[in-house]
Amino acid sequence: MLERLNKLIAQAGIASRRGADEMIIAGEVSVNGKIINEPGTKADPEKDHIKVRGKLINAKIAKREKVYILLNKPKGYLSSAADPEGRKLVTDLIKGFGKLHPVGRLDYNTEGLIILTNDGDFTNLVASSKTIPKVYDVKVKGLPNENAINKLRKGVRLEDGFKTAPAQIKELKATDKNGWFEVTLYEGHNQQIRKMFDSVGHSVVKLKRIAIGSINYDRLPVGAYRELDEEEIKNIANPAKYPKPKPAPKENADKPKPPTNSRTIKLSKSKRPRRN
Numbered sequence: 001m002l003e004r005l006n007k008l009i010a011q012a013g014i015a016s017r018r019g020a021d022e023m024i025i026a027g028e029v030s031v032n033g034k035i036i037n038e039p040g041t042k043a044d045p046e047k048d049h050i051k052v053r054g055k056l057i058n059a060k061i062a063k064r065e066k067v068y069i070l071l072n073k074p075k076g077y078l079s080s081a082a083d084p085e086g087r088k089l090v091t092d093l094i095k096g097f098g099k100l101h102p103v104g105r106l107d108y109n110t111e112g113l114i115i116l117t118n119d120g121d122f123t124n125l126v127a128s129s130k131t132i133p134k135v136y137d138v139k140v141k142g143l144p145n146e147n148a149i150n151k152l153r154k155g156v157r158l159e160d161g162f163k164t165a166p167a168q169i170k171e172l173k174a175t176d177k178n179g180w181f182e183v184t185l186y187e188g189h190n191q192q193i194r195k196m197f198d199s200v201g202h203s204v205v206k207l208k209r210i211a212i213g214s215i216n217y218d219r220l221p222v223g224a225y226r227e228l229d230e231e232e233i234k235n236i237a238n239p240a241k242y243p244k245p246k247p248a249p250k251e252n253a254d255k256p257k258p259p260t261n262s263r264t265i266k267l268s269k270s271k272r273p274r275r276n
Contacts, residue, residue, distance in 0.1 A: 002042040005029060005050070010120020012060035013099040014052055015081065028053050067097045068219060069116045071225040072216060079105040079114060091212055094225060097261045103127055107191055111222060112136070112209030125237050127190070130186050132236065133168075135211035136193055138181045140202040143174055148200035149181075158195045167196070178205060212236065 009020035009029070021039040023029055029036050030051045031043045043050055045061045063133045071090060073079070078087045081101045092101055100116040104127040117123060126132060149171070155164045165187050172180035179202065183193055210217045213236040220226065228236075 001046070002044050004039075005031070005036060005041050005043055006039060007120055008043065008045055008050060008061050009052060009057065009122070010118070011064055011194055012052075012057040013064055013118035014057065014060070016101045016123050017224050019081070019101065020120070023052060036131070045121075050178050054250065063116060066119045066122075067100060067117060067231075068122070068228040069094055069097060069100060069225050070218075070220065071114050071116060071222040072108050072217075072222050073111055073114045074223045075109050078108055090116065090179070093223060105190075106209060107194070107207070110207045110209065113215065113217065113220075114209070115212060115214050115215075116225075122237075127188070129237070130165075132191070132213040133184045133186055133211070134188065134209060136183045136212075137172070137206075137208045137210055138183050138193060138204060139206035140179045140181070140197050141175070142202045143179045144197070144200055144202045147218070150200070151200060152196050155180055156196060156199050158189075158192075158199060160190050160195070162192075162195075164189070164192065164196060182210075 005024060006017040006020035009015055009023065010017050012019070015023060022031075024039050024041070025037055027035050027037055031041070031048050034051070038203050045123050050057050054225055071093060072092075073090055076088060077090050077093070078262055079090050079092050079102045081089065081099070083089060087108070091100055094116055098118065101120055101123065103115040103117060103123045106112060106114050115126065149208070152164075153167055155166050157163050165185075168184035170182040172182055174180055185192065189195075193207060197204050215228070215232055215236060218226075
């Protein structure tokens with residue numbers, strides 16, 4: 001059966017689909033001895049000899065068991081399977097499950113939940129979804145006023161030109177100097193929450209992801225991980241499990257409206273009282 005090469009490479013646990021496309025473009029993938037440069041190329045793993053960087057991967061494709069790991073990422077780890085600068089990786093924390101890649105990203109200085117897997121289809125589904133909510137605890141410098149928070153709820157234009165979608169933001173108990181918020185996003189632009197709060201003049205001091213869809217914090221210690229069960233894997237991609245995003249508040253929504261039974265009476269010029 002013909003399947004896309006990037007999917008087969010992901011099934012072999014070598015890279016995510018996006019990473020596989022980069023390998024193909026770089027000329028690191030061959031089929032039956034011919035270098036492939038087109039990411040959309042298909043192959044049959046039962047008939048074709050597929051090599052990545054000179055190594056045959058057909059056996060890996062056939063034997064690969066799908067693995068899903070939930071990690072409570074510490075600060076100071078990169079959400080990647082490789083780094084030319086030699087920084088610590090989230091994959092360094094997972095032992096005994098073979099080659100995995102992260103589903104989406106968490107910033108280097110952000111902690112919290114992230115999923116690692118060797119399932120390329122699952123990665124694409126979760127990372128690109130606009131219906132799976134990601135929930136964060138956010139501590140910011142200073143105390144943003146309601147007007148600033150409502151701007152973020154409605155969506156703002158960031159300095160890099162990206163327009164954020166409406167976000168759900170719940171105010172948590174603040175301190176004298178710092179605001180605390182629970183932010184729910186349905187998208188994942190690079191450093192989005194940090195840039196959002198920067199846009200209203202309140203930089204993020206601490207950021208932690210506490211839920212991915214139906215999977216919550218679960219008291220998993222920082223740096224610890226566990227396997228997801230079949231029910232969790234099934235539920236995370238089920239849109240029926242999540243409420244629809246709430247619409248952003250409309251401008252002037254808090255202003256009182258005039259009574260519905262009030263009437264404004266206009267006087268004709270002839271009936272208006274004369275000024276003395």
